[in-house]
Every structure is written in structure tokens, then in C-alpha cells.
Amino acid sequence: MSIPAGLPPIFAEVPVAIAPSHLVAEFPPGTFLESIAVSTDGTLFVSSHLDGKVFRMGADGVPVVHAAIAGKATGLALTPAGDLLLTAWDADGLPVVYSISPQGAATLLATMTEAIFLNGLTPLSPSTYLIADSYRGAIWHLNLADRSVGLWLEHPLLARRSEDREFPAVNGLKIHGQMLYASNTERMQLIQIPIQSNGQPGEPEIFFEPVNLDDFAFDREGNLYGTTHIYNSVVKITPDRRITIIAEAEQGMAGSTALAFGAGAGDHTSLYVVTNGGLSFPLPSGLESARVVRLDIGIAGHQLLQP
Numbered sequence: 001m002s003i004p005a006g007l008p009p010i011f012a013e014v015p016v017a018i019a020p021s022h023l024v025a026e027f028p029p030g031t032f033l034e035s036i037a038v039s040t041d042g043t044l045f046v047s048s049h050l051d052g053k054v055f056r057m058g059a060d061g062v063p064v065v066h067a068a069i070a071g072k073a074t075g076l077a078l079t080p081a082g083d084l085l086l087t088a089w090d091a092d093g094l095p096v097v098y099s100i101s102p103q104g105a106a107t108l109l110a111t112m113t114e115a116i117f118l119n120g121l122t123p124l125s126p127s128t129y130l131i132a133d134s135y136r137g138a139i140w141h142l143n144l145a146d147r148s149v150g151l152w153l154e155h156p157l158l159a160r161r162s163e164d165r166e167f168p169a170v171n172g173l174k175i176h177g178q179m180l181y182a183s184n185t186e187r188m189q190l191i192q193i194p195i196q197s198n199g200q201p202g203e204p205e206i207f208f209e210p211v212n213l214d215d216f217a218f219d220r221e222g223n224l225y226g227t228t229h230i231y232n233s234v235v236k237i238t239p240d241r242r243i244t245i246i247a248e249a250e251q252g253m254a255g256s257t258a259l260a261f262g263a264g265a266g267d268h269t270s271l272y273v274v275t276n277g278g279l280s281f282p283l284p285s286g287l288e289s290a291r292v293v294r295l296d297i298g299i300a301g302h303q304l305l306q307p
Contacts, residue, residue, distance in 0.1 A: 004232070004283070007230060008188075010212060014235070015244050016245045018246060018251065019297050021252060021293050021294070022296070023252060024044070024057065024291075024292040024294050025057055025062070025291065027048075027063070027289060027291070029288060031048060031279075031289075031290035032048065032276040033046055033048060033290045033291075034048065034049035034257055034274070035047040035120070035215065035257070035258045035274070036260045036272055036292070037077055037260060038261065038262055038263045038272060039263060040263045042059060042264045042267065043058055044056065046076075046292060047075070047086065052068055052070060052071045053067070053068045054066045054073060054076070054104075067100045067105070068106075069086070069098060071096070074088055074089075074120075075120045075132075077121045077129060079099075079126075079144065083101055083102065084099070085098070085099060085121060086098040086099075086106070087119060087121055088118070089118075090111070094113065095113075095115040096118075097110045097142060115131075116133055116136045117133060117134040117136070117168060118132070118134075119133070119168060119170070119171050120171055121173060122174050123175075124195070127145050128141055128144070129141070129142045132170040132171055132182065134169050134170055134185075137156070137158040137170060138151060138152075138155075139152045139153045139180075153193065153204070157187075157189070157204045158184060159184075161186065167186040168185050168186060169185065169187065171184065171185045171213070171215070172215040172226070174217060174224075175195065176222060177222075178194060178195050180192070180194075181193075181207065181216070182204075183213035183215070187209075188210040188212050189206050189210070190206070190207045190208040190211055190216075208237055208241055211243065212228050212229065212230065212231050213226040213228065214229040214256070214257050214258065215257065217259055219269075219297070220268065222238075222239045223236055224237040224238075225259060225297070227257055227259055229255060229257055229280060230280055232253050233253050233256060234246050234271070247295055252291045253273065253293070254275055254288045255276035255277050255278040256273055258273070270294050270296060271296075272294055273291075273292070273294075274293075275291045276290050277289050
């Protein structure tokens with residue numbers, strides 16, 4: 001793959017097996033698509049970071065504003081009730097969490113004054129969600145029933161190497177088996193954290209490095225698929241720690257920020273990726289449109305290209 005100038009060539013020797021790609025939707029250059037959630041009826045929900053909007057897309061791929069807040073939007077997750085949870089900053093720059101109804105009404109759930117940069121989130125139970133705090137180097141838990149929040153884990157492996165580093169540390173969160181996996185983007189590490197029987201964290205350790213991951217998701221076989229953001233690609237990491245690049249800038253991955261699997265019947269091999277068009281680190285050819293792209297991983301790997 002082509003490594004952007006000035007970045008460590010961490011993927012230079014990684015095999016490439018390109019998955020078929022299909023453009024779902026396109027947004028004007030300068031749009032920062034940040035997160036994505038997919039409902040069981042196939043509706044895509046996408047957060048637009050800079051303008052605080054959440055878009056929805058049906059089968060026609062036409063983006064419609066579903067909700068908007070005064071502030072900046074980050075992570076999205078669907079609840080069992082069909083609501084969306086949105087991590088964000090409010091108009092005053094305070095970290096907040098909103099609940100968005102199926103009709104698009106946004107309700108403030110929590111203002112987290114001790115947090116710094118709320119980012120990815122994932123369910124620990126039907127009523128409890130874990131939320132990454134990228135600048136504090138911590139993971140919070142949010143109880144939907146009583147709207148209470150608390151610190152679940154704060155640890156050096158979740159933190160930046162120094163506070164003057166701009167890149168987020170702990171970023172994406174996903175649970176697979178009895179492990180919570182967390183990407184530390186600034187350290188280029190994937191961390192695994194055992195979840196104990198009481199729901200509390202065990203001791204974190206490094207699962208894979210170096211890998212520049214933003215968001216990620218697991219398939220049914222336990223393979224991890226992750227966006228690399230400034231490396232303009234999507235990678236696959238197997239349970240035995242083998243890594244492959246499955247999409248690059250040529251497939252529309254400029255500034256790949258987040259992804260999610262299809263949730264409907266027959267859609268579990270569709271991987272939906274959102275991008276910011278290279279807004280964080282533009283390609284030599286310049287800033288591109290922000291995109292929503294579908295990768296068909298069920299038929300990926302038919303052509304293996306060596307680096």
C-alpha cells in the first residue's frame with residue numbers, strides 16, 4: 001500500500017487481499033463522518049462530527065438528517081429499545097451523552113464533567129454501556145436505568161504517551177467473548193481487557209502492535225476488522241494475530257474512521273465503513289468526499305496481493 005508521507009510505515013509488509021467495495025453515500029469534502037450504527041432493518045445511522053448531526057440512510061442510500069445537537073458528535077450505539085446513544089461535546093465543550101429516539105428526538109442523558117474526550121461506546125449489558133475517554137485514558141460506564149456514570153477503568157495502556165499528543169488514545173471499544181478490546185490510536189496498540197464475572201475489568205494487556213486502529217468490529221468467527229484512519233485503509237486481524245489489508249484509498253477509504261457489520265438477515269458479511277475524506281491527513285491528491293462504503297467480506301480474499 002501507499003504509506004502517507006511522514007507516517008511510520010507500519011503496514012508496509014502487510015499482505016493485501018482487496019474486498020469488493022460499493023459506494024453507499026457521499027458527503028461534501030470537509031465532512032467528518034465519525035461513527036456508524038446499523039439497525040436490524042438495514043437502516044444506517046452515521047454521526048457527522050463537526051456539525052453535531054446524525055444522518056440515517058435506508059436502502060436508497062440517501063442521507064437524511066435524523067437528529068442534530070448543538071455541539072460535536074462522536075460515538076454511536078444502538079440500544080435494545082431501538083434508541084441511539086451518542087457521545088458528544090455540548091455547545092460549551094462539555095462531554096455529554098444523548099439518547100436519540102427512533103423519531104430523532106435527542107435527550108440529554110448525562111453531562112460528564114470529569115471526562116475529557118468521550119469517544120467509542122459499547123454495551124456491557126442491556127442497560128450498561130462502556131465509553132472510551134480518549135484524553136483521560138479511561139473507560140466510563142453509563143447505567144441507562146438511572147443515568148448514573150462512573151469510572152470503570154483508568155490505566156496507562158489506555159492513555160496517551162504524553163498530554164501534548166493530539167491523537168486520541170483509547171478510542172474504539174468492542175466486546176468479544178469475555179474480553180473487552182480497546183484501540184489505543186496514539187500508541188498504535190490494540191488492548192484486551194478481561195471482563196470478570198462481576199462485570200469489573202481485569203488487568204489490561206497488549207493484544208496486537210503496531211496497528212493504527214480507530215474503530216473496529218468482530219465477525220462471527222472472531223476476526224477483527226478495523227479502520228486505520230490516517231492510513232486510509234481497513235485491516236483484518238485474525239484471532240491468531242495475522243493481519244491483512246482488505247481495502248485502501250482506491251476503494252474509498254481516505255480517512256476511514258469507523259465501521260459496522262450489517263445487522264439484518266443475510267447481511268452479516270456486509271461491512272459498512274465511514275470516512276472523512278482524508279480530513280485529518282489529506283492524500284497527496286487532496287481532500288476527498290466523505291463516504292459511506294460497503295465492503296463485501298464474504299467474498300474477500302479471492303485475489304491476494306503481496307506488498
